[in-house]
Amino acid sequence: MMVKVKHWRSMCKGLVLGTFLTSCMILLYCLSMPQVHISLPMPVPYSCAHRPSHLNPRLTSNTSELSTSQTCSPKVDIMFMKTHKTASSTFLNILFRFGEKHRLKFAFPNGRNDFFYPSFFERSQVKDYSPGMCFNIICNHMRFNAPEVSKVLPMDTSYITILRDPAELFESAFHYFGRLAPFTWKILGDDKMSEFLFNTAHYFDPNGFNSFYLKNLLFFDFGFDNMLEVTDPQVAEGIKFISDRFHLVMLVEYFEESLILLKDALCWEIDDLVFFKLNARKGSTVSKLTPELRAKALEWNAIDWKLYQHFNKTFWTKVDSYGRQRMALDVAELRRRNEEMTKICIEDGQAVEAGRIHETAMQPWQPIGEKSIMGYNLKHNVDKANRKLCRKMLTPEIQYLTELGVNLWITKLWGHVRDII
Ligand SMILES: *[C@@H]1O[C@H](CO)[C@@H](O)[C@H](O)[C@H]1NC(C)=O
């Protein structure tokens, strides 16, 4: 009997001790682990930027004289909706440099240089994304998806985009992406584009692979249905949506003016705006479109034409409130600085064909089966003060992305496959 009681007692003691030790272990484990993650309501409610300590003088008058009475601090949270064939590589270079200058965090894609375009953007496509994570800038190609985008950026992010005359854009897209849409393969003749434009009913297949590249590409990029009739109420709604969401819609045709408006909207400095035209096509300075073809292209891309006309109007309203003369002076100043940088950085002061670019680091990405995109040679004897800036300004998008830590294995693999073909 006594033995049994003793046995029970020791068992109870053991149990209590065991429970106590286990509790201690669990407590220790909890304390040593990082805090249990509670997923925060998105978007991130603050900016994670190193806020620059200085304030930029704010221009208040309509002359270019500085009025130092008012200051503002540069906006660093930016959503740039990168549309296709709209000089956006040139703009990306500006953004990359600005981001490096302020040590900002980019939301980049993973493995490639776009967010799985033409799929809609999803925040899970962002490299190193985890809930609650804070980014400053998102700027790679995507099919716009406002709710998802807003979840990776602070609430007061500035939304910026750029449009281009849809006839010129179509010409460029046809040249650059035409071969990616199989229904174009049956188009015969030297001038495939005009053959296509005059017989769209015959050649175009709305359900064909990659067909979106060849009709209302801008409207498609913003996430809307590019096959709608232009009179469909959804078109006007789409334009209104873009108008409400984006703080600034730039225009390729007025690129410098656009940058000045950007500087004004985001409180940047004029030094942030210097650029070289990247990714330019050989002989692209003059339009290849006859008036007749232009009319056809606009009719074919009627939604984009409506979109462009709307934002061309609002653009000039903005220029008017900025002051026409003040704008002219600022544009002249920007051009002067660009020319100055051209003299400092670029060998022979101009773009050259791909075959004449010495460094592979300066080779731009080429469309399939061609070498029509021009690039630059960096001067050999650039002084030390400008060497870094020159190199950055001339670095093509793909190389710059790599430098910023993006792994582009899918893009590069595709590049090798194309080279073999
Ligand atoms: C500047 O603005 C004033 C009114 O604020 C106007 O009278 C003047 O004509 C403007 N100057 C220029 C150069 O636009």
Ligand SMILES: *[C@@H]1O[C@H](CO)[C@@H](O)[C@H](O)[C@H]1NC(C)=O
């Ligand atoms: C854009 O607006 C400007 C100023 O109103 C006008 O001169 C220009 O022709 C317009 N461009 C197009 C393509 O409609």
